[in-house]
Amino acid sequence: MSTLTLSPNIPGADDFYAELLAAHEGLTNAESDALNARLVLVLANHIGDRAVLSEALQAAMLKEEETA
Amino acid sequence: MNQMSDKKIFEVPLYAYERSPDQDAEAPVRHKAVVIGAGPIGLGAAIDLAQQGVEVVVLDDNDKVSFGSRAVCYAKRSLEILDRLGCGREMVEKGVKWNLGKVFFDERKVYEFNLLPETGHDFPAFINLQQYYLEQYLVDRVREMQDAGARIEIRGLNKVLRVADKGDHVDLLVDTPDGEYPVQAEWLIACDGAMSPTRSMMGLDFVGRVFEDNFLIADVVMEADFPTERWFWFDPPFNRGQSALLHKQPDGVWRIDLQLGWDIDKDEEKKPENVIPRLKAMLGEDVKFELEWVSIYTFQCRRMEKFRHNRVIFAGDAAHQVSPFGARGANSGLQDTDNLAWKLKLVMEGTAPESLLDSYDAERIHGADENILNSSRSTDFITPKSEMSRILRDAVLDLSEHYEFARPLVNSGRLSMPCTYDGSPLNTPDALPGGPSRSRPGSPCADAPLGEVYLLPRLGGRFTLLTIGAEAPESLSVDGLEVDRLAVEATPDIRARYLGEAESAVYLIRPDQHVAARWPSYDAGAVEAALNRAIGKE
Structure with a gap:
């Protein structure tokens, strides 16, 4: 069974972060929220693994005990 | 501390005004090189030129080292450059070495990091030191060189009022407590800071x-x-x-x-x-x-469109400016002069074509853009410029307390690393199969122990052929350019940093300790071609 990766895994992390900020540039808060929601769904589909997605939800809620 | 509490070093005129014979000359005296600004970059440039035998005069509108500490954090590459200039040891002895950083968010410490510097280097990853100490060491070094007969001079309270590029030289008008005098420079290096009066006098842009x-x-x-x-x-x-x-x-x-x-x-x-x-x-x-x-x-965060304007060349903050996050100001300025001095020397003596100086633009603009990109990103993280930017930033910080993955995204300054001149016109394409990427053409040489001593002090100041398990002549001369060989053994550090998968290697190293070319073995024709390329004879 695969588990959620919580160690650094993005090569060129600064480039990614800059691209993420750039995607939001000039958007209203509502547009940004919508962009984030679409991004979550796109990434979730890419992951595809239900167990990993559940772990990711727990991690995002900062409930690390349950994912440990 | 006692003498310090009476008078701090930045309150003492270290280069007090003295009347120069130039002020009484019938016709303007022409110098080989004039540097404007006696800060770390100007003094670094002057010492580098003088070490290579070039006559140089530094003009500064003040007569003391800078007040307040200003630049604080010096990276290993800067210490290596300063060591070549003769004051790296003083820096390390006086400076504070540090490796540990802590990041706090709100009331919590979210994580800490250790720079874990690689072993097998003569100099530490970073030291902290007040800028006035660096300037003092550089002035001391100038005095030491003067005592040994070097033609290097610092003129305090010499304020440049006018700069005019005359094609084959530069005319300057200088104001002093005794009034104005004209002087000429074959080459002028402007290191007069972010507010550069030279830049303004020449009406040049500084946008960003x-x-x-x-x-x-x-x-x-x-x-x-x-x-x-x-x-x-x-x-x-x-x-x-x-x-x-x-x-x-x-x-x-x-x-x-x-x-x-x-x-x-x-x-x-x-x-x-x-x-x-x-x-x-x-x-x-x-x-x-x-x-x-x-x-x-x-x-x-800004830079000049070009750093070289015929006979006037800009370096340091005068040429580019970044936010302080990442210690990329003084550190990048020292890389400027490290890059410039040997090129200017070769052009002055006629060994290299004047076009070699255009590679200073190509390489250091590449460096400046890298610094501007990194320091802009740090600033955007520290000062989010929109609501969503702040939400994402805070999400990264919250996650970083719990999960390691988020820590590389926390950006409180990406500390200065030496620039690799990928794509430089002076590079010869990599010809060492299996060679480590960190030593590809354009890279600054990584230090390594050679028994009791270190590699870097054996390189630099001239072209060197570094050989590891390969035969080569002890010295060679190409159109008046001398190259000495340095043969080293394949110790584990040398293997990791210079051989990688290769069994043997021959590196052509530039006077600024950057790699110009590399091969598995010596080939006279290939080395000659690479050398010509590295001095702009392409």
Whole structure:
């Protein structure tokens, strides 16, 4: 069974972060929220693994005990 | 400390005004090189040229090293460059070495990092040191060279009023306490800082991005128990909605940087009665401290379109400016002069074509853009410019407390790394199969132990053929350019840094310790072609 990766895994992390900020540039808060929601769904589909997605939800809620 | 408390080094005129024979000359005296500005970059440029036998005069409108500590954090590459200039050891002896950093968010420490410097280097990853010490060591080095007969001169209280490029030389008009005098330079190097009067006199652009923020910078002297670490706070209780930085320097001096925001009254904020409560809130009511230096700064990230304007060449902050996050100001300026001095020497003596100087533009603009990109990103993280940007930033910080993956995304400054000149016209395409990427053409050479000594002091100042398990002539000469061989053994460090998968290697190393070309074995024709390419004879 695969588990959620919580160690650094993005090569060129600064480039990614800059691209993420750039995607939001000039958007209203509502547009940004919508962009984030679409991004979550796109990434979730890419992951595809239900167990990993559940772990990711727990991690995002900062409930690390349950994912440990 | 006793003599320091009487008079600090930046209160003593280290290069007091003296009347020069140039001021009584019938016709303007022409010098090989004139440097404007006796800061770290100007003095670095002058020492580098003088070490290569070039006659040089430094003009400065002041007569003392800079007041206040300004640049604080010096990276290993800068120490290696300063070692070649003759003052790296003093820097390390006096400086504070640090490896540990802590990041705080709100009231919590979210994580700490260790720079874990690679072993097998002569110099530490970083030291902290007040800029006035560096300037003092550089002035001492100038005096030492003068005593040994080098033609290098610093003229204090010599303010340049006019600069005119005349094609084959530059005319200058200089003001002194004894009045004005004209002087000429075959080549002029402008290292006169971010506000560069030379740049203004020549009507040159300096465009970029303004960051709408103010920072209070203070150096305080205190006896405190804070460890030798870099502490960075996002949104701390003592500076809500803003950031803060604490860093240790020698002599019990601490650098404090407090973000203040955009709409403030700078003159009010700078007053001790306003500064001291802010510092007490940060340090604790009971900590006794004394203010050594306070300033409020804003910054821009910008650069000149070109650094070379025929006979006038810009270096350091005069050519490019970054935010202070990442220690990329003085560190990048020293890389400028490291890049420029040997090229200028070869052009002056006619060994290389004048077009070699255009590679200074190509390579150092590449370096400046890298620094501007990194420092802009740090600033965007520290000062989110939109609501969503702040939400993402805070999400990264919250996650970083719990999960390792988010830590590389936290950006409180990406500390200065030496620039690799990928794509430089001086590089010969990589011809060492399996060679480590870190030593590809364009890279600065990584240091390594050679028994009791180190590799880097054996390189630099001239072209060198570094051979590892390969035959080559002990020296060669191509059109008047001398190259000496340095043969080293394949120790584990040398293997990791220079061989990789290869069994043997021959590296052509430039005078600034950057790799020009590399092969598995010596080939006279290939080396000659690479050498010609490396001096702009392409």
